[in-house]
Amino acid sequence: MKVPAFKVRNARPEDTGLILQMIRELADFEQLLDQVITDEKTLKHSLFNDPKGPEVLIAEENNQPIGFVLFFHNFSTFLGKKGIYIEDLYVRSDYRGKGYGELILREICELAKRRNCGRVEWWVLDWNERAINFYKKIGAVPMSDWTVFRLTENAINRLIAKSEK
Numbered sequence: 634m635k636v637p638a639f640k641v642r643n644a645r646p647e648d649t650g651l652i653l654q655m656i657r658e659l660a661d662f663e664q665l666l667d668q669v670i671t672d673e674k675t676l677k678h679s680l681f682n683d684p685k686g687p688e689v690l691i692a693e694e695n696n697q698p699i700g701f702v703l704f705f706h707n708f709s710t711f712l713g714k715k716g717i718y719i720e721d722l723y724v725r726s727d728y729r730g731k732g733y734g735e736l737i738l739r740e741i742c743e744l745a746k747r748r749n750c751g752r753v754e755w756w757v758l759d760w761n762e763r764a765i766n767f768y769k770k771i772g773a774v775p776m777s778d779w780t781v782f783r784l785t786e787n788a789i790n791r792l793i794a795k796s797e798k
Contacts (some may be wrong), residue, residue: 637694641740649677659723700724714751772788
């Protein structure tokens with residue numbers, strides 16, 4: 634039996650369509666597809682025009698794309714160090730359960746170590762018990778004592794307009 638060749642590589646601008654396709658697959662799985670409003674042009678500009686912007690790694694099995702991780706640096710004032718925040722980690726359904734999620738996270742952890750980061754963080758939907766159990770199994774700790782807040786673009790604009798009056 635031939636063992637599949639697994640690798641993780643840096644995404645390139647020509648991967649933008651593939652990345653968008655997998656973002657849509659992930660959003661569909663998360664029942665959030667209606668919230669994906671980006672297009673290839675916007676995504677390509679956001680991912681590849683700012684050296685301090687988000688980064689993407691593509692996971693491949695036998696040179697076929699099977700998943701991705703999109704991440705960027707954050708900062709912990711308490712640690713005094715950068716961290717890595719994973720915005721999305723996705724493994725296509727046919728490839729789940731083969732250990733690829735752990736391999737992708739290991740790659741991120743190795744990158745965090747090389748960059749002297751103090752931690753790696755991400756969010757997971759409350760209903761995604763399979764993912765939650767996997768994350769706990771690898772040693773991740775849920776931060777149940779924190780509440781996530783978000784200002785949407787509309788809320789940002791309202792707050793700015795309020796301060797301009």
